Amino acid sequence: MTEGMAAADRGMAAADGWDVLERAGELARQGQAFALATVVWRQAPSSGQQGSRAIITAAGELQGWIGGACAEPVVIREARQVIAAGVPRLLLLGTSEQFGAAVPEGMTVVPISCQSEGALEVYIEPVLPVPHLVVVGRSPMAQTLAALAGALGWRTALLDGPDFSAADADERSMVVVATQGHGDEEAIEEAIAARPAYLGLVGSSRRGASVLGYLADRGVPTEQLDRVKVPAGLDLGRTTHREIAVAILAELVQLRASGELADSAMTGPAGSARSAGSAAIAGSVGLAEPARQAEPAGQRGLAEPAGQDGLPEPAGQDGLPEPAEAVDPVCGMTVATGPSGRPLEHEGVTYHFCCAGCRRKFENDPAAYAKDESRC
Numbered sequence: 171m172t173e174g175m176a177a178a179d180r181g182m183a184a185a186d187g188w189d190v191l192e193r194a195g196e197l198a199r200q201g202q203a204f205a206l207a208t209v210v211w212r213q214a215p216s217s218g219q220q221g222s223r224a225i226i227t228a229a230g231e232l233q234g235w236i237g238g239a240c241a242e243p244v245v246i247r248e249a250r251q252v253i254a255a256g257v258p259r260l261l262l263l264g265t266s267e268q269f270g271a272a273v274p275e276g277m278t279v280v281p282i283s284c285q286s287e288g289a290l291e292v293y294i295e296p297v298l299p300v301p302h303l304v305v306v307g308r309s310p311m312a313q314t315l316a317a318l319a320g321a322l323g324w325r326t327a328l329l330d331g332p333d334f335s336a337a338d339a340d341e342r343s344m345v346v347v348a349t350q351g352h353g354d355e356e357a358i359e360e361a362i363a364a365r366p367a368y369l370g371l372v373g374s375s376r377r378g379a380s381v382l383g384y385l386a387d388r389g390v391p392t393e394q395l396d397r398v399k400v401p402a403g404l405d406l407g408r409t410t411h412r413e414i415a416v417a418i419l420a421e422l423v424q425l426r427a428s429g430e431l432a433d434s435a436m437t438g439p440a441g442s443a444r445s446a447g448s449a450a451i452a453g454s455v456g457l458a459e460p461a462r463q464a465e466p467a468g469q470r471g472l473a474e475p476a477g478q479d480g481l482p483e484p485a486g487q488d489g490l491p492e493p494a495e496a497v498d499p500v501c502g503m504t505v506a507t508g509p510s511g512r513p514l515e516h517e518g519v520t521y522h523f524c525c526a527g528c529r530r531k532f533e534n535d536p537a538a539y540a541k542d543e544s545r546c
Contacts (some may be wrong), residue, residue, distance in 0.1 A: 190223040190234040194297060201342055203228050205249035207236050211291035213264070221233050225281075226255050226294075237263075240282045248280070252294045261318025264289030299342065301426065307336045307348030315346065315415035322419075331356065332510070336363035344422055346402055348372040349355040354381045355526040362394050367431045368422065372414065384526050387457070397503065407455055430486060495542050496521070499539040500528035516540060 190206075197204050211220040224234030226249035241263050252259050262279045276521050277291075301324045305316045308330050314327040327338060331353040339345050343366040347357045352373060358381055361369050371378055378400030386395060403417035405422070425431045494507040503524040505511045511522030512529045516536050523529040530538050 190225055193233060194225055197225065197300065198297060203253055203298050203303065203341070204298050205252045205294050207245050207249055207292050207294045209236060209290055210293050212259075213289035226250065226253075236292065237290055241292070241537065244280050244282060245292055245294070248278070252296050253298075256296050256298060258295040259294065261292045261294065261443075262289070262491035263292060266436070300338070300522075301314070301422070301431075302343045303327070303422070304329065304334070304339045304343055304344065304345045304361075306331055306353075307350060309348055309350060309411070311411050311415050312346075312348040312439070314412045315348070315418055317417055318419050321423075336360045339366045341365050342367055344368040346370045346372065346418055348402075351377075355384050358382075358398060359385055359390065360390070362390060362398070365394075366489055368425065369397060369401070370399040370421075372402050372417065372418070373400065375400060380527050384408050384530060387530065459512075462522060498522065498524045499530050500526050 173493070192204055205226045207224045207226060209220055212220055222235050222237070224232050224245070226232050226237040226246055228250065230246050230250055232242065232246055236242060244263060245261070247305060248259060248261055260277045262277050263282050264279075266495070281301070301322075303319045303320075303324050304317075306326045306329055316326050329338060331349040334357055338447070341362065341364075343364065345361045345364065345366045347354060347361060347370070353395065354371065354373065354377070358369070359369060359487050362385075371381065373381075378398070382400070383397060384391065384393045399421075403414060403422045406413070406417045406420075409417060452462050462528045495504050496507050496511065497503070498505050499521050501524060505522045507513070507520075507522050507526050511524075512526065514521050514529055514532065515522070516532075517540070519540070521530065521532060521540075
């Protein structure tokens with residue numbers, strides 16, 4: 171092969187390599203784990219060229235070009251091991267007689283017998299999706315948890331309860347419901363539908379039993395309810411409200427490090443650094459994005475709350491309308507009369523409730539709770 175032909179081959183390999191990188195960006199955005207293999211040295215004759223790249227998925231699918239029939243199956247096998255371990259590997263492919271004892275430390279020699287008698291040096295690096303955490307709630311603890319996860323480079327979303335749906339998570343996500351009495355049941359039911367790798371509820375064991383019991387009565391399968399961790403987080407003893415965020419994050423890190431959340435983030439030990447190449451790909455596609463927060467109600471174009479006469483409620487001292495209130499006929503708690511109060515009409519009277527459990531009790535026996543003083 172002439173020097174001009176060799177240069178042309180190298181140029182084509184580089185162009186194909188950029189196409190592979192574009193495809194790598196697409197897979198990274200989809201949250202898929204894969205390995206990126208790059209030819210860094212070749213000994214002629216060999217069909218692989220310096221700069222040739224290929225993507226190998228966890229299922230063993232190869233996209234791109236790394237070499238002929240001798241090199242390809244070896245690279246696929248080694249790449250799948252790299253994905254599982256989360257550690258890059260430098261391969262030297264050829265016959266043992268070609269290298270002898272002159273093999274650098276840390277390099278893996280894989281003997282192959284090809285009629286061409288060529289050799290390749292291939293660098294394989296894992297490209298693993300960063301953890302995806304969805305925090306549902308608006309409390310200071312929820313904000314702290316989202317901020318801490320963002321500091322670790324996790325892809326984080328912070329959403330208010332009414333803004334959250336199953337579409338905000340998937341089977342690789344970790345979901346923490348911290349609505350703390352403001353629509354717990356609805357948020358958990360939406361999260362269960364997403365089948366995330368982790369689902370935790372911030373609250374006491376008693377509160378959790380009430381929420382899960384309500385969902386069980388609604389027909390949510392027991393095996394799905396059993397996956398809800400209540401209370402979410404490690405038991406760190408007496409902690410402040412914001413410190414609960416530390417306990418939850420510690421539990422998530424622990425589960426990932428032990429491999430129990432392999433579906434959420436197929437990585438090695440927590441804290442292990444990604445290679446420079448995978449970090450560049452991750453950065454280029456925006457994997458480690460800051461926490462996404464729900465827009466304030468006013469920015470979403472919602473109408474001002476109205477009173478019973480259809481007119482806006484009088485403004486309070488802060489200039490905002492005072493929300494109308496009612497008394498939960500079951501537990502006696504004062505609740506808002508908007509959608510969050512779970513309105514229920516009975517015999518021409520609208521009642522409001524603090525939680526789905528109270529609403530259910532009323533529905534089962536309205537005569538026991540329908541009192542004049544609880545009407546709104």
